[in-house]
Amino acid sequence: MDHGQRVIAPLKDQVAEAGSTRKPLLLPGVYDALSARLAQAAGFEAIYVTGAGLANSRLGVPDIGLTSVDQLADHVAAISDVVDVPLVVDGDTGFGNAINVRHTVRKLERAGASAIQFEDQIFPKKCGHFAGKAIVPLDEMAGKLQSALDSRRSDDTLIIARTDARATNGPEAAVERANRFVEIGADIIFIEAPTSIEELRLFAEQVDAPLVANMVEGGSTPIVPLDELGELGYSVVLYANAALRSAQRAVTRAYAELKSEGISTALLDDMATWQERQDAVGKPFFDELEQRYAS
Numbered sequence: 001m002d003h004g005q006r007v008i009a010p011l012k013d014q015v016a017e018a019g020s021t022r023k024p025l026l027l028p029g030v031y032d033a034l035s036a037r038l039a040q041a042a043g044f045e046a047i048y049v050t051g052a053g054l055a056n057s058r059l060g061v062p063d064i065g066l067t068s069v070d071q072l073a074d075h076v077a078a079i080s081d082v083v084d085v086p087l088v089v090d091g092d093t094g095f096g097n098a099i100n101v102r103h104t105v106r107k108l109e110r111a112g113a114s115a116i117q118f119e120d121q122i123f124p125k126k127c128g129h130f131a132g133k134a135i136v137p138l139d140e141m142a143g144k145l146q147s148a149l150d151s152r153r154s155d156d157t158l159i160i161a162r163t164d165a166r167a168t169n170g171p172e173a174a175v176e177r178a179n180r181f182v183e184i185g186a187d188i189i190f191i192e193a194p195t196s197i198e199e200l201r202l203f204a205e206q207v208d209a210p211l212v213a214n215m216v217e218g219g220s221t222p223i224v225p226l227d228e229l230g231e232l233g234y235s236v237v238l239y240a241n242a243a244l245r246s247a248q249r250a251v252t253r254a255y256a257e258l259k260s261e262g263i264s265t266a267l268l269d270d271m272a273t274w275q276e277r278q279d280a281v282g283k284p285f286f287d288e289l290e291q292r293y294a295s
Helices: 011-021 033-041 051-059 069-080 098-111 138-151 165-169 171-184 197-206 226-232 242-261 265-270 274-280 283-292
Strands: 025-030 047-049 087-090 115-119 158-163 188-191 211-214 236-239
Touching: 011 025, 011 158, 025 033, 025 051, 025 242, 033 047, 033 069, 033 242, 033 274, 047 051, 047 069, 051 069, 051 087, 051 242, 069 087, 069 098, 098 115, 098 138, 115 138, 115 188, 138 158, 138 171, 158 171, 165 171, 171 188, 171 197, 197 211, 197 226, 242 265, 274 283
Parallel strands: 025 047, 025 236, 047 087, 087 115, 115 158, 158 188, 188 211, 211 236
Antiparallel strands: none
């Protein structure tokens, strides 16, 4: 879809520039096609398709591994169809073993993913900031990552290797896994749920690769300013569910007001206007198409 004249750099170039300038690439989490449109309109040049967002918004369930690869691929395709910016996609565990990972990479590439993230939890997985996680053996994860790298059709499709070993086995185990993932050839490394700024610094010092910092409000990791994360050595910063949780609060308030008062008057100042809504979903573009193809 034509979204204007803004030129968007390939994700690989954005990540490289973020590392060289120590100005991290900030990725907002999107949970449907509308939120993706809004993120692009806000000026973000890449966005994160969150697995938790898919589970929460499409199925209304927690992030505990209940979504399927087909649901994820359909979700990514719908988002890809309405934005031009690169999509970083949460591929969870790859939905099985190394063979399943191959299938997942192929489907998500076709759907429009520019990068795919895989984690080393057992299947089914849990949110990285939930208790009770378990991880697969390192050699098993190594095979899954190698499968992902071998299966991508384009070297421009980045593979992000995530480890949840910090929570299950401690910081040293997380560093060991991260460095193994670097040796295998992962493009970006994601150590989930460090518990302090000291651990964030430790991981950046001991892993020589582009790194992800995941800022989860109320989660295990402290919220650190973007520039400080850049100085620590992080190239990518996620705010995976800030928008979804903000929307949840706003919708809850709207329903409570309607139920209580039976009218929406008190909500008008917080609502998008009628025209803002139509603009957000591209109605002027489709109006122009209708005129172009009118008989």
